[in-house]
Structures are given as structure tokens and as C-alpha cells.
Amino acid sequence: MLVLEYKVKPKPYQVEAIDEAIRTTQFVRNKVLRYWMDNRGVGKTELFRYNTRLRQEFKLVDMLANI
Numbered sequence: 001m002l003v004l005e006y007k008v009k010p011k012p013y014q015v016e017a018i019d020e021a022i023r024t025t026q027f028v029r030n031k032v033l034r035y036w037m038d039n040r041g042v043g044k045t046e047l048f049r050y051n052t053r054l055r056q057e058f059k060l061v062d063m064l065a066n067i
Helices: 010-038 045-057 059-065
Strands: none
Touching: 010 045, 010 059, 045 059
16 A cells, blocks of 8 residues: 655645545445445445446535546
């Protein structure tokens, strides 16, 4: 895993955008993980399809994907 660290002085709107992106990413990760746990044996293709369905259901996921 590659980890990069930076010291920045973000503006308040940048902090808010970063926080929103992190929350959205956690939401998607948790939803896909729950789907995988409930449907053992599904492969990557099914998980990608589920992710696409999440983008259609939740606009916040779609907004993050278009950044």
C-alpha cells in the first residue's frame, strides 16, 4: 500500500468537500461489504454491478463518482 502524507492549510469549503468524500466512500464500502456478506460466493463482477446500482439509487454516490 502506498501512503502519501501532506501538510496543507485547506479552506473551510475544502475541508467540507473532503469530509463528504470520505463519508460517501465509507457508505459505499459498507453497503458493498454488507451485500458481499449476505450473498457469499458473489464475484467481483456482481460487486461492480451492485456498486453501479448504488450510483443509480443514491445521488451522493453518483456525485462523488463524477468528480
